[in-house]
Structures are given as C-alpha cells and as structure tokens.
Amino acid sequence: MSTEKTTLNEVDIQQLSDSVISLQIDEEGKVLRRVRSFVRRQGRLTPGQENALKKYWPIIGLEYQATPLDFDAIFKNKGPITLEIGFxxxxxxxxxxxxxxxxxxxxxEVHLPGVGACLHLAHEANISNLRIMCHDAIEVLENMIPAHQLDMIQLFFPDPWHKAKHFKRRIVQTAFLDLIHEKLKIGGIFHKATDWENYAEWSLDLLNQHPKFKNLSTSNDYVPRPESRPITKFETRGTNLGHGVWDLMFQNLE
Ligand SMILES: C[S@@+](CC[C@H](N)C(=O)[O-])C[C@H]1O[C@@H](n2cnc3c(N)ncnc32)[C@H](O)[C@@H]1O
Structure with missing residues (x-):
C-alpha cells in the first residue's frame, strides 16, 4: 500500500486487515507460528468506520514496517510519548x-472496526497528537519502537484468557515485561488495568518478580484508578457484570 495515498480504497482496507501479523520464516523456510494474544476476527465495518478509514488513515495511521520509528519526525516535538496496546x-x-x-x-489495535472507530473519534476531536497502528503490538514493540523512548505504556482491560490452557496467550508474560522494560525510559511507567482478578494477581506476581520494575502502589499491590485514566468500554461491561477493577502501575528502574 502506498504511504502517499490521500485516501484508502476497499482493497487497501482489506490489506490493512489482512496484514496485522507478519509472515515469519525460519532458516529452513518453515513458517513460524507464534502464540498471539488475540484471535483474528473479521468483524464488519460500519459505514462510519469505513469512511474514517478511507479518509483519516492516511493522516493519522502509521503502517507497520520492520524498521524503527522516528518519533521526532512523527510528532514534530519532543513531548512525552504514551503507547497504548489494544485500545x-x-x-x-x-x-x-x-x-x-x-x-x-x-x-x-488489531481489530479493524476499532481502528475505524478511533480514527472517527480522533477526527471529531480535532487532535494532532495521536497516531494509530493496526498490527500486533508485540511485533511493533520488537521492531519499530527504539529503546528507551516511551514515557508510558498502557494496557487497559487486555483479553483475560481465563482458561488455564490459554494462559500462554495472556499478553503479560516475563518476555513481554522484558520487552517493555527495554522500550520505556528510565522512570517510565507501565500501567495495566483489568477486571479479571486472576489476571491482576498473575500480572502482580510477574511484575513483583521482575528486578527492573518498582511497584508504585503504597500497599505494594494495586493503585486507585488515576484521574487521568478514563473509564473504558470493557471496564463498563465488566462493572455491569459485577466485576471489580484492578489498576497496576510499575516504574522502570533502570
Ligand atoms: C478486551 S479488549 C479491551 C479494549 C479497550 N482497551 C477497552 O478497555 O475497552 C482488548 C483489545 O486488545 C486487542 N489486542 C489484543 N492483543 C493485541 C495485540 N497483540 N496487539 C494489538 N491489539 C491487541 C484486541 O483486539 C481487543 O480489542
């Protein structure tokens, strides 16, 4: 897809949706399968989402490429950078x-209707400090985010993968914490919120065991929801089902 296009067409949109993961081949030419934190779902676009993708992706969207991003060139300032995974x-x-x-x-975000909805909202809000990608965030972190550039990484209500046989799909794993540690600035913060108690405890254990993160909770477990974090759609859904909410905030020490 050309990055110089001023609007997308249906073929470009399909390509965006089809390329949320990259084909990875080993030395013997075999396709490598990695465990992902999401299942690819098609999901129909509403006319509003499709229109937003066509018109605003060329302005706000960033295409996946396996080369590091130049944040100075993208944002045209040196302000703090927050990365949100799965918006x-x-x-x-x-x-x-x-x-x-x-x-x-x-x-x-890998879910194309969500990307369309977000583009629509960003246009309505008339903001210029937001860019959006439609790709597996793990690949983006591995290949596009230069080391020690992010002030904040936020992960709000990630899929809980509540069955034990699916725990390997949970995005929060030791390897994930190693990866985000490398991308956060020293003093940068990882903020996770979940409505699934077992996933909160799972994350707390892994973060507490990680030598390079410090818990910002005064009780050494969870923090109250900071004013800065708006209530999310999944949070509302969870609350309506009677779920609790757990916020974790950990600082990158070195
Ligand atoms: C349960 S939803 C929560 C959405 C939103 N944060 C909220 O609170 O309303 C989790 C989202 O994460 C996205 N997701 C899961 N794994 C991802 C990954 N590796 N890269 C990008 N998005 C991902 C899913 O597509 C899904 O939209």
Whole structure:
C-alpha cells in the first residue's frame, strides 16, 4: 500500500486487515507460528468506520514496517510519548489525547472496526497528537519502537484468557515485561488495568518478580484508578457484570 495515498480504497482496507501479523520464516523456510494474544476476527465495518478509514488513515495511521520509528519526525516535538496496546474502540485513548495536548500518543489495535472507530473519534476531536497502528503490538514493540523512548505504556482491560490452557496467550508474560522494560525510559511507567482478578494477581506476581520494575502502589499491590485514566468500554461491561477493577502501575528502574 502506498504511504502517499490521500485516501484508502476497499482493497487497501482489506490489506490493512489482512496484514496485522507478519509472515515469519525460519532458516529452513518453515513458517513460524507464534502464540498471539488475540484471535483474528473479521468483524464488519460500519459505514462510519469505513469512511474514517478511507479518509483519516492516511493522516493519522502509521503502517507497520520492520524498521524503527522516528518519533521526532512523527510528532514534530519532543513531548512525552504514551503507547497504548489494544485500545478497543479508542474512546479512552482519544479522551486522554484530548486532555493532554502537550503529550503524544501512539495507539495499537488489531481489530479493524476499532481502528475505524478511533480514527472517527480522533477526527471529531480535532487532535494532532495521536497516531494509530493496526498490527500486533508485540511485533511493533520488537521492531519499530527504539529503546528507551516511551514515557508510558498502557494496557487497559487486555483479553483475560481465563482458561488455564490459554494462559500462554495472556499478553503479560516475563518476555513481554522484558520487552517493555527495554522500550520505556528510565522512570517510565507501565500501567495495566483489568477486571479479571486472576489476571491482576498473575500480572502482580510477574511484575513483583521482575528486578527492573518498582511497584508504585503504597500497599505494594494495586493503585486507585488515576484521574487521568478514563473509564473504558470493557471496564463498563465488566462493572455491569459485577466485576471489580484492578489498576497496576510499575516504574522502570533502570
Ligand atoms: C478486551 S479488549 C479491551 C479494549 C479497550 N482497551 C477497552 O478497555 O475497552 C482488548 C483489545 O486488545 C486487542 N489486542 C489484543 N492483543 C493485541 C495485540 N497483540 N496487539 C494489538 N491489539 C491487541 C484486541 O483486539 C481487543 O480489542
């Protein structure tokens, strides 16, 4: 897909949806299968989402490529950068970008209708401090985010993968913490929120065991929801089902 296009067409949109993961081949030419934190779902686009993808992706979207991003060139300032993984429909991400115009935001989501919805909201909000990607966030972190550039990484209500046989799909794993540690600045913060108690405990254990993160909770477990974090769509769904909410905030020590 050409990056110089001023609008996308249906073929470009299909290509965007088809390329959320990259084909990885080993030395013997075999396709490598990695465990992903999501299952690819097609999901129909509403006319509004399709229109937003056509018109606003060329302005706000960033295509996946296996080369490091130049944040100075992208945001044209040296303000703090927040990366959000799995922004869903983008409501809370756009609200945060709107409330913090001096900061920069990069949102990553694999679900194309969510990307369309977020583009629509970003256009309505008339903001210029947000860029959006439609690709597996793990690949983006591995290949596109230079070391020690991010002030904040946020992960709000990631898929809990609640059955034990699926725990390997949970995005929070030791390897993930190693990866985000490398991308956060010293003093940068990882903020996770979940409505699934077992996933909160799982994350707390892994983070507490990690030598390079410090818990910002005064009780050494969870923090109250910071004012800066808007209530998300999945949070509301969880709360309506009677779930609790657990926020974790850990600082990168070195
Ligand atoms: C349960 S939803 C939560 C959405 C939103 N944060 C909220 O609170 O409403 C989790 C989202 O993460 C996305 N996701 C899961 N793994 C991802 C990955 N590796 N890269 C990008 N997005 C991912 C899913 O597509 C899904 O939209």
């Amino acid at each position: 869903g429909m983008g409501n809370s991400l756009v609200t945060m970008a709107q409330n913090n115009p001096e900061q920069n935001f990069l949102g990553i």
